[in-house]
Amino acid sequence: MxxxxxxxxxxxxxxxxxxxxxxxxxxxxxxxxxxxxxxxxxxxxxxxxxxxxxxxxxxxxxxxxxxxxxxxxxxxxxxxxxxxxxxxxxxxxxxxxxxxxxxxxxxxDMQELLAIIKSVLNNSSNWLQQQLLNASSINDKLLSNKFTVREYSILQLVLKGMTNKAIAKSLTLSLRNVEKYVSRLLVKTHSRNRTELVHRFFLKNNYIEQGE
Missing domain, CATH: 3.40.50.2300 (Response regulator)
Structure with a gap:
């Protein structure tokens, strides 16, 4: 979720x-x-x-x-x-x-507002997924140099919106280890939370440019 x-x-x-x-x-x-x-x-x-x-x-x-x-x-x-x-x-x-x-x-009407909110979020989610596809070929080499293999694999799942629990299950890791990796990602990207990490990732299709 x-x-x-x-x-x-x-x-x-x-x-x-x-x-x-x-x-x-x-x-x-x-x-x-x-x-x-x-x-x-x-x-x-x-x-x-x-x-x-x-x-x-x-x-x-x-x-x-x-x-x-x-x-x-x-x-x-x-x-x-x-x-x-x-x-x-x-x-x-x-x-x-x-x-x-x-x-x-x-x-x-609150029900109408709720429907509009869901539509806006759905459109934003579709935009995010498209940006992931568009940016992947540009960022793969740069990101792989900045992060370890495990950090990079977890980053990709974080950017897709997966929870720590879902990531742990997907990669067969303990939840505690995933939490440690996510904390490292936040530190390396100068992000305060997951949402900020996603926004930094898409700055000019490469958040490394602004984080260093």
Whole structure:
């Protein structure tokens, strides 16, 4: 199972609580914050699979958060969904011009939002698999020089989204040994977690360029 981590950014306490619980009940890990500054603080430590955000918030707005993400190559590929009361056509155009994967207006139906989220994640997963295929011929020689044979084989499975337990079963290793190898991969690639490792791997189709 591939666990998906979401960042929910909205100044409406009630919405954050209800939507966070709903998504959690459907198998997603959700971190909820009430403003852009807190979102940035979270992103310094974690790299979510999806961001769901409001536009109109105190201090900085959702547009400014997306501009921040787009200006930072580490975050620029994270898919995001606008969830907002701004429903005019021009508002939607601005949202899609910024690259949102969906623009949903409040009030909204949670089942519809869930369906949209699954579609966005599926498209992102398909993109990831295609990048793995496209990048493999470019990276194989470089990666094999950077990692041991075992580290490299585990890296390939991590990039496919396999859990440590699944990797251990696939390679007939103990879970503890897999955890050690994954820790080494994170250190060697200067990554704080698996999601960040995947994003680093696809920077210019070769994360080694930016990690050294």
């Amino acid at each position: 591939i666990y998906q981590n979401f960042l929910l950014v909205d100044d409406d306490d009630s919405l954050r609580k209800s939507l966070g619980l709903y998504l959690h009940d459907h198998g997603f890990n959700v971190k909820s914050v009430h403003n852009v500054d807190n979102a940035k603080s979270y992103l310094e430590l974690y790299c979510p699979n999806l961001i769901i955000l409001d536009i109109m918030m105190p201090d900085l707005d959702g547009y400014q958060l997306i501009q921040f993400l787009k200006s930072n190559i580490k975050y620029s590929k994270i898919p995001f969904i606008f969830l907002t009361a701004k429903g005019m056509t021009q508002d939607r155009i601005v949202g899609y011009d910024l690259g949102c994967h969906a623009y949903i207006t409040k009030p909204f």
